[in-house]
Amino acid sequence: xxxxxxxxxxxxxxxxxxxxxxxxxxxxxxxxxxxxxxxxxxxxxxxxxxxxxxxxxxxxxxxxxxxxxxxxxxxxxxxxxxxxxxxxxxxxxxxxxxxxxxxxxxxxxxxxxxxxxxxxxxxxxxxxxxxxxxxxxxxxxxxxxxxxxxxxxxxxxxxxxxx
Numbered sequence: 001x002x003x004x005x006x007x008x009x010x011x012x013x014x015x016x017x018x019x020x021x022x023x024x025x026x027x028x029x030x031x032x033x034x035x036x037x038x039x040x041x042x043x044x045x046x047x048x049x050x051x052x053x054x055x056x057x058x059x060x061x062x063x064x065x066x067x068x069x070x071x072x073x074x075x076x077x078x079x080x081x082x083x084x085x086x087x088x089x090x091x092x093x094x095x096x097x098x099x100x101x102x103x104x105x106x107x108x109x110x111x112x113x114x115x116x117x118x119x120x121x122x123x124x125x126x127x128x129x130x131x132x133x134x135x136x137x138x139x140x141x142x143x144x145x146x147x148x149x150x151x152x153x154x155x156x157x158x159x160x161x162x163x
Contacts (some may be wrong), residue, residue, distance in 0.1 A: 006046055010039055013055055017063040023125045024067035024109070026102050030074070034066045041066075057136045061118070068117045071110035108158040116151035119144055 014035065021034035038059065042049075109117050118137065122128040123144075128136070133144040 006043060009042070009055060013059050014039075016056060017059050020060050020063035020121075020126070021067040021070075024064060024106070024121050025071060026106060030070055031067070034063060034070050037066050037070075038062045061136055064118050064121050065114060068110060068114060068121075071106050104159070105155075108155055111158075112151055112154060116147045116154070119147040120151040120155070123148055 017038050018031055018035045021038075022028060022031035025031055025034070041062070042059075109120060112120065115137070119133055122133045122136065123130070130141055130144045130148075134141045137144065
């Protein structure tokens with residue numbers, strides 16, 4: 001019976017976890033790795049969960065955290081050769097600029113403190129409201145706003161060269 005409950009959990013919420021991880025990482029392969037990590041961690045602690053768990057909020061939060069951790073780990077292993085010079089602003093280079101900006105954003109998000117990164121991803125990438133963020137993170141509305149402000153302040157510093 002325990003296996004059926006876990007299987008149902010995976011079936012019902014697999015897409016939510018995969019999408020949350022993909023939005024942070026921008027890579028399907030990396031998102032699938034995070035997806036596997038999230039459900040493996042839950043399986044290992046399956047018996048400790050009770051019927052009061054709000055699975056969508058819990059899984060979303062786990063997926064975002066693990067995706068940020070994954071981004072931090074990949075940033076540490078990335079070679080200096082992978083960093084490119086800023087591309088020219090011609091229309092033919094717009095795809096390269098977009099890719100560069102996404103990579104830069106992912107790297108900068110991975111440097112943020114966990115809570116700031118979670119709030120930034122939920123608000124700017126997922127489009128969640130501050131009320132929804134506060135509910136998921138189980139914090140006050142103002143706390144979510146403060147984390148967002150701090151994240152934006154740091155990201156503005158990191159992106160100063162692009163402004």
